[in-house]
Every structure is written in C-alpha cells, then in structure tokens.
Amino acid sequence: MPQPPLRVFLALALGIVGLVATLVLALVASRVASQRLEARIEAELADVAGMMAGRLDRGLFERWRDIVILAxxxxxxxxxxxxxxxxxxxxxxxxxxxxxxxxxxxxxxxxxxxxxxxxxxxxxxxxxxxxxxxxxxxxxxxxxxxxxxxxxxxxxxxxxxxxxxxxxxxxxxxxxxxxxxxxxxxxxxxARAAEASLRETTGTPRDLAILVLARDGTVLLGPEGLRRTRLPAELPSVAGARDGRSGTETETWPDGRRYLTGFRPTRGYRDFPGLGWTVLVRQDAGTAFASVTDLRRQILLWGLVVATVAAGIGWFAAGLLARPLRRLAIAASALGRGEAVTVPGSAVREAQAISHALTAAARALGRQEEERRAADARQDLLIHELNHRVKNTLATVQSMARQTARSAASLADFTGSFEARLLAMSQTHNVLTANHWEGAGLSGILSAELAPYAGGRADRIRLEGPPVSLTPAVALPLGMAIHELATNAAKYGALSAETGQVAVEWSLEGRAGTGTLVLRWRESGGPVVVPPSRTGFGTRLIRASLERELAGEVALHYAEGGLSCRIAVPLAARAPTARTEAA
Missing domain, CATH: 3.30.450.20 (PAS domain)
Structure with missing residues (x-):
C-alpha cells in the first residue's frame, strides 16, 4: 500500500489544529464578551433603580421641608x-x-x-x-x-x-x-411624574417596568396588573432590598416569566429618614439579554467561517512546505544517479511575511502601551487635582468652624451658623458642579442664596445685571459673602421685616473675563440701621474671602434706611488656580 504524501499529513494536521484553535478562541471570546455585555446590561438596570430611588428620596425630602417651613x-x-x-x-x-x-x-x-x-x-x-x-x-x-x-x-x-x-x-x-x-x-x-421624567432623561425603553413597593411589599407604582398587589417576600430582588442591598437578579416572578430585575431600597435624604420603599426595575430576561444571544450567535458563526478558512489555508500552507521538500527529494535522487542538479533554495518569503506580521503587531502593541501610559498620567493628574481640591475645601471648612466657634454664644448658635455656612458653600458647589466646574453664572449663585428669603414675593428680592461667568476660585468666596449678607439681612436687616426689600445690582468694568466685577447690595424697608459696636465674624469672613483671597474691595455703609455694600472683585485674580481646580 503506497504511503500518503507529506502534504496530506501536513494539511490534515494544520487543518485540525487550526479548526480546533479557532473554535476554542471563538467560544472563549463569546463567553468573555457575553459576560461583559451581561454585566453592562445588569448595571444599567441597577443604575435606573438607583436614580429612581434617589429622585423619590430627594423629592419627599423637599416636600417634607416645605411643610416644616410652612409651620x-x-x-x-x-x-x-x-x-x-x-x-x-x-x-x-x-x-x-x-x-x-x-x-x-x-x-x-x-x-x-x-x-x-x-x-x-x-x-x-x-x-x-x-x-x-x-x-x-x-x-x-x-x-x-x-x-x-x-x-x-x-x-x-x-x-x-x-x-x-x-x-x-x-x-x-x-x-x-x-x-x-x-x-x-x-x-x-x-411619583408617576418622577417616573416619566426619569424615562425621558435616561431614554428608558417602554418594555422596562419601574415599580415602587411599600414597606410590606405592596406595589404602589408599576404596571396596571400589579398595582395594589403584594409581591412575595421570598422574591430575590425584594429580599435583597429588604436586607439593604442594591443590585440585579435574574428571577422568576409570580406570573411564571423570567425577568432581569434591578433593585434598590430608598434610604432617605439628609435628615429625612425615608419610608422604607423598594424600587424595582424589571425587563423580560429574553428581551434584556437578546443582544447577548445575538452576540454569541455572531461570534460562533464567524468562528466557524474563520475555522473553515483556516483549514483551507492549512491545506495551502502544507503545499508550500511540501513542495520544497519534494524538490529537494528529486534533487537528491538526481544526485544519487550522478546527475548534475541545482539545489533549490529555502522558502525565505514565508519567514519574511511572518516577520512583517510580527513587526506590525509589535508596533500596534507599542502604540497601545503609549496610550495606556498617557491614560495613567491623566488619571494621576486627576487624582492630584481632586486631592488638591478636597484639601482646599477641608481647609475652608476648618477655618469656618474655628471662626464660627469663636463668635458663637452657645453650641446651638454654633450649630445653626456653621450648618448655614456649609449649606451656602454646598449651594455654590452645586452650581459649579452643574457646569462641570468650568464656571458658574453670578445670577445662578445669587438666586440659589436669596430664593429662600423671597417668601413667594417677586418684589422681595431684585437682581439686575449682565450675564457674568465666574471661575470656581471667584464663585466660592463670593457665594460665601452673599450668604453672610443675606443671613445678616434676615436676622437684623431688611429681610427681617415684612416690607423689607433687597436689591442686588452688578456691572463689569474693563474687558470681559479680565476686568472687575462691581456688585452693589442695597437694603430698604427694614428696621432702622444702627452701626455695630464691634466687627462680627460675618464681616470678617466677607473681608477675608474677598479682600485677602481675591484682592478685592469691600465697602459697608450703615445708612439709617438700610445697609449697603459695594464689592469690587478682579475676575482674573485667581484665574490660573481656578482652571486647575475646575479640572
């Protein structure tokens, strides 16, 4: 029986190895990609549940605060x-x-x-x-x-x-x-309006159901067929939320269908303790993981295609390897017969092609390594900047605590004054955060500080001036100064009287962005103003924030008809630092 040629052995070996390797790689890639995609889908549902729970907690806190203030x-x-x-x-x-x-x-x-x-x-x-x-x-x-x-x-x-x-x-x-x-x-x-707003904001698909459960598991908000019904406590998502956990579960509901469910318990907000609700966000498991199934199918399909092509390439490669050997065998046979032959050279072209492929791969890996190092450098920079910003904020809070303690008459006085100043700093931070710490509008800062004192009257507070964008370095001290003026007006000045009014006007002198902001605070309709016998902490804080930190000017006039204050702040006084902090 004649032996099969070398090409058959090589073709079979390369074909089988290539086929098995390609299929294994396709299966591994399918599993890894599917797991990552499933994790992303689960995280999205958990995020929606968390956002809904947060909206409910913050909304109830605001309404709770409304009633407390009304009382x-x-x-x-x-x-x-x-x-x-x-x-x-x-x-x-x-x-x-x-x-x-x-x-x-x-x-x-x-x-x-x-x-x-x-x-x-x-x-x-x-x-x-x-x-x-x-x-x-x-x-x-x-x-x-x-x-x-x-x-x-x-x-x-x-x-x-x-x-x-x-x-x-x-x-x-x-x-x-x-x-x-x-x-x-x-x-x-x-609550239904909060759900609709969340759907509009996040682009949540309609087949994704959002449920809110009472403490006893009764459905308060959700699909029509489930409202006012009680979900079983042994449902994994319900049990997890009762244990105070957040996450996702793939589970079977009482209707017999499998759902992917994100869950999050409400935890209250600030001093509002919450009502012990549970937010569930569910989607049919088949629908939720449809993209995962399609991805697996596509990877396996292309894996079979690549494996078939690899087998064909193996047959061709076997021919390339067997041909030089066959020529060498013919030459050796001719030499054995004493014939003059030319010995063929080796197949250098294939090795050169492999070298080119490895060189290209090495270059690609080098580029990826450079990109990774650049990303690490950016991350280190962000960490340093965050550390710097946190230290600055803590230093400011420490200074406020120390100064407030010096001027406080009692622990309750210290607590009220210190919390009010922290809230003022927080409101300015909120305005800056809404603008990604790239700047904040002066009108927005003034509105955030003065709106609580308006009492629902449009003529109580008057703001007038051109649009002005402030860097974080200017916005934070100026926000603290406005808070001190507003607090003083509410305690002793115009805002302490029913007919009192506050007018805030501002203008820019010089070029936009590098000129000087001139702000005038005028009170009227309040009690008769008596100049203070000593300089209080509020006045010291205003001068320290604006004159020392921003190289600005502050002029206070205790006129009988009402306090007036003129503030002049260079907008470019701390521009380099502001850009660093905003980063």
Missing part, C-alpha cells in the same frame, strides 16, 4: 390671625408646589381650620395618623387612599379614589405651645 410662618403660628389670611398663605404654598392635592391647618382640637382650597374646613381629623403624630414632630405617612378628597370631587371615579402621602408638622406659638398642625397631602401623581 414656621408667622401668620400660621398666630392664633389671632384671620382665617382668610391663613387660607391665603396655604393657597400660596399649594400654588408654589402644585404636587399637593390640598394643604390644611388643623387646630389642636382635631378640626380643620383652613385649607388651601377652602374645602373640608371644619372636618374632624383628630383620629388621623398624620394629626396624632404631627402634634409632636414632623411626620410623613405612606401612600393611602383618601376618601374625603374623593367625596368633594364629583368627577372622580368612586371605585378608584385618589392616593396621597400625608406630610405634617407641628405649629407652635412664640411660647412653644402647640397651636395646631400643618398637613400637606401629596398627590401620588407626583
């Missing part, structure tokens, strides 16, 4: 104030925050004295949880049906009463005695 209103606290005035205050609060279905003032006897709409006045609510708890401290109750509001709305379906959250806070007079409870009933449509 401090002088008209609400005055038992002798006419009901018409109290009703007008409540109506303005609801007009400002239309998410409330109704806002009311309940007397100590448990009867509703006044409401924002005039409805339900005189109704007895002394047995309601929000009244009994709100008598002692601010209270937020979970979502529930409200029958009284449904009864006064003839167009509402009796089978589907409105749902609200009760928010209440005690009202105390100047002597600290309880005179009533302010209650706001937040329409549950607020």
């Amino acid at each position: 401090e209103n002088d008209t609400i606290r005055d038992p002798a104030a006419p009901l018409a005035r109290k009703r007008r205050v409540l109506w303005r609060a609801q007009e400002t925050y239309p998410d409330y279905a109704i806002i009311g003032l309940v007397g100590v006897d448990g009867r509703i004295q006044a409401t924002s709409t005039g409805a339900l006045e005189g109704a007895e609510v002394g047995h309601r949880e929000y009244f009994t708890n709100g008598r002692h401290s601010p209270f937020v109750g979970d979502v529930h049906d409200v029958v009284l509001l449904a009864a006064i709305d003839p167009h509402h379906d009796p089978a589907d009463p409105p749902r609200v959250l009760d928010i209440a806070a005690p009202v105390r007079d100047d002597a600290g005695q309880l005179v009533g409870v302010v209650s706001g009933h937040l329409d549950w449509a607020w």
